[in-house]
Amino acid sequence: MGTSSAFGGQGGGTPLVPSWLGDEGAPPAAPDGAPPDGTPPDGPPPDAPADGTNPPGAPPAPPARPPIPPVADPTRFSAARNNFSRFAGSGGDDRRSLGRAVSHYVGSSSGGARTAAARMGSARGAGGRLLGFLSDAVTRGATEALRALNLGALAGRPIEEIFLGLTDYVCPDGGSIDEGIAREAFIETITDLAGAGITDLDGLTADQMQTVFELYATNAIEARLCNDIGAKTVTLPSDSRAAARVQAQLNDFIRRGVADALTSARAAAAALTPDRVLGFVGRIYEQAFGILEIMGDAEAEAA
Secondary structure (H helix, E strand, C coil), rough: HHHHHHCCCCCCCCCCHHHHCCCCCCHHHHHHCCCCCCCCCCCCCCCCCCCCCCCCCCCCCCCCCCCCCCCCCCCHHHHHHHHHHHHCCCCCHHHHHEEEEEEEEHHHHCCCCCHHHCCCCHHHHHHHHHHHHHHHHHHHHHHHHHHHCHHHHCCCCCCCHHHHHHHHHCCCCCCCHHHHHHHHHHHHHHHHHHCCCCCCCCCCCCCHHHHHHHHHHHHHHHHHHHHHCCCCHCCHHHHHHHHHHHHHHHHHHHHHHHHHHHHHHHHHHCCCCCHHHHHHHHHHHHHHHHHHHHHHHHHHCCC
């Protein structure tokens, strides 16, 4: 579905927040079979202080490694996947199953809105870079904003061409699934610009800036959700119109949550500075996931 069709879905044992999001990598193995922290296999030397500090003259102890994230429940996506399968199988008619799927995804599968937002990974950085560029374009004009990125040659070009030229800046292609989701969500956003009535970067307004970011965040969350629950394991209707309706309803559902989060943060958006953009984007994702869980519960309980 949408951008998620290129990905096969998460393995059941993948941690809720992958270790590579903050891990600097494992230290090299120590010689002679010693543990990585340098402690001899048989324990600390006999002259080591009892309180665990280094003896006088000894080199400083290496910093403690961050804890390894626990392996998540391998069945954590089952409820979200089963409900989404029922929604897809109904051709978009079973809205209660859509609500349950989204609610389970945020609350049970992801461990809550904060963890769901943390799992957005590359999409948070990409959203920050996109929003920072758009803010600069609104403030100083598209030409100056592009020159600041050494992309001045794109000034005056059609907006789709400009955004394609921004792809490597907004979403560097590192090859991981997480980076692929962020990049494909941005490409999807470019195709959505005309439908949103955004055709001129030179005359970009603050409201249009919010719309572009809203489109990107929506596409990124949709791609993350579909990849996590395993888009290739969900059978879509064979009728192309019904399949399109299923995807459109999911996208619209997510966009309403993102739009509500942005509306509640309008004052913060108006006061954005470059050093606050990334934190703002993270908060929007977290608020959006929280709103989506509430919306999902309401949809699931609707008559």
